Amino acid sequence: MAYLRALGCYLPARVVENSEVAPLVGVDAEWLLRATGIEQRRFAAAEESVASLGVRAAQDCLRSAGLSAYDVGMLIVASGSSELRFPGPASAISAAMGMAGTPAIDLPMASAGSLFGLALGARLCRDYGNVLVVGSEIMSRVVRFEPAFRDTAILFGDGAGACVVSADSGFARVVDSVLCTDGGFREAIRLDLKAPLDMDGRTVILQAARKLPRAISEVLARNQGEPARVGTFADGF
Amino acid sequence: MDKQTKIIEILRRLAGKPIDPAPDESLFESGLLDSFALADFVSALETEFAIRVPDSDLRPRLFDSVARIEAYIESRS
Numbered sequence: 001m002a003y004l005r006a007l008g009c010y011l012p013a014r015v016v017e018n019s020e021v022a023p024l025v026g027v028d029a030e031w032l033l034r035a036t037g038i039e040q041r042r043f044a045a046a047e048e049s050v051a052s053l054g055v056r057a058a059q060d061c062l063r064s065a066g067l068s069a070y071d072v073g074m075l076i077v078a079s080g081s082s083e084l085r086f087p088g089p090a091s092a093i094s095a096a097m098g099m100a101g102t103p104a105i106d107l108p109m110a111s112a113g114s115l116f117g118l119a120l121g122a123r124l125c126r127d128y129g130n131v132l133v134v135g136s137e138i139m140s141r142v143v144r145f146e147p148a149f150r151d152t153a154i155l156f157g158d159g160a161g162a163c164v165v166s167a168d169s170g171f172a173r174v175v176d177s178v179l180c181t182d183g184g185f186r187e188a189i190r191l192d193l194k195a196p197l198d199m200d201g202r203t204v205i206l207q208a209a210r211k212l213p214r215a216i217s218e219v220l221a222r223n224q225g226e227p228a229r230v231g232t233f234a235d236g237f
Numbered sequence: 238m239d240k241q242t243k244i245i246e247i248l249r250r251l252a253g254k255p256i257d258p259a260p261d262e263s264l265f266e267s268g269l270l271d272s273f274a275l276a277d278f279v280s281a282l283e284t285e286f287a288i289r290v291p292d293s294d295l296r297p298r299l300f301d302s303v304a305r306i307e308a309y310i311e312s313r314s
Contacts, residue, residue, distance in 0.1 A: 184293060202265065202272045203295035210295060211278030 003170025008061025041157025080110025
C-alpha cells in the first residue's frame with residue numbers, strides 16, 4: 001500500500017499578467033487568454049533557484065504532514081529546468097533541509113516528471129519509509145520573450161510542488177499508476193544547454209491527445225474503474 | 238464523394254464555417270486548422286476512412302494539406 005500523506009507548494013511572489021507578456025511576443029492579452037486559458041503566471045526572483053523553490057514547497061509539505069526532515073527516508077526531485085548539468089537540485093534541497101545521509105534522487109524530466117516521482121515513491125516507500133517528492137521549475141529563464149518564441153513564452157511560468165508518500169497512512173491511497181515513454185518523439189520538446197526551449201507544439205498536442213486518454217483508460221480498466229465514477233481528474237500534463 | 242471532398246467536409250465541420258482550401262494550401266499556416274483541433278481532425282479521419290493512424294504517424298506534417306492527407310490515407314488503405 002502507498003498513501004499520499006500531505007501536499008505542499010510554493011509560488012514566487014512576482015505575478016505576471018498577460019498584459020505584460022503579450023506585447024513582448026507580439027500578441028494582445030485577449031488572444032493570449034483565448035489561446036492558452038492562462039490568466040497569469042509567476043516568475044521567480046533573480047536570487048531564487050530551482051532548488052530554493054523546491055525547498056519552500058518541501059517545507060510547506062512537511063509542515064502540512066506534521067513531519068520533520070528526519071522522518072523522510074528518500075527524496076525525489078523532478079525538474080527539467082535545473083541550472084546545472086549535475087549535481088541536480090535534489091542534493092541542494094537535501095542539504096537545505098538538513099537531510100544528509102538520506103538518498104536524494106534527481107529525475108531530469110519536465111512536465112510528467114513529478115508524476116513519475118510520485119509513482120516511483122509509491123513503490124519505494126515500502127523500503128525507504130516516507131518519500132518526499134518535489135517538482136520544481138523555473139521556465140521563465142529558458143524561454144525567450146520575443147515574437148519568434150511566442151509558442152513557448154506564453155505557456156510557462158515558475159513554481160514548485162511537493163508531496164509525501166507513505167506506506168502506512170495518508171488522506172488518499174495511491175492505488176495504481178501507468179508510466180509510459182515514447183522516445184521516438186523526444187525531439188518534439190527539448191532544452192539544450194545553451195539554447196532556449198524548443199517545442200513543436202502541434203506534435204506535443206497530437207501525441208498527448210492520443211496517449212493521455214489511453215493511459216487513463218488503461219489504469220481504470222486495470223482497476224475495474226469507470227470514468228463516470230471518477231470524482232476528480234487532475235491533469236499534470 | 239472523392240477523398241479530397243470528404244477531407245474538406247471534415248475540416249468544415251471542425252471549423253464550423255464554409256472553408257475551401259486548395260489541395261496544396263498549408264492548413265496550419267492559413268489558420269484553417271489549429272493545434273487543438275488537429276487531434277479531433279485525425280480522429281475524424283480515422284472514422285471517416287476506416288483507417289488507424291499509429292502513434293508513429295502522429296506528425297503534423299502528414300496532415301498539413303488536403304493533398305498530403307489524401308496521400309496518407311491512400312497509403313493506409
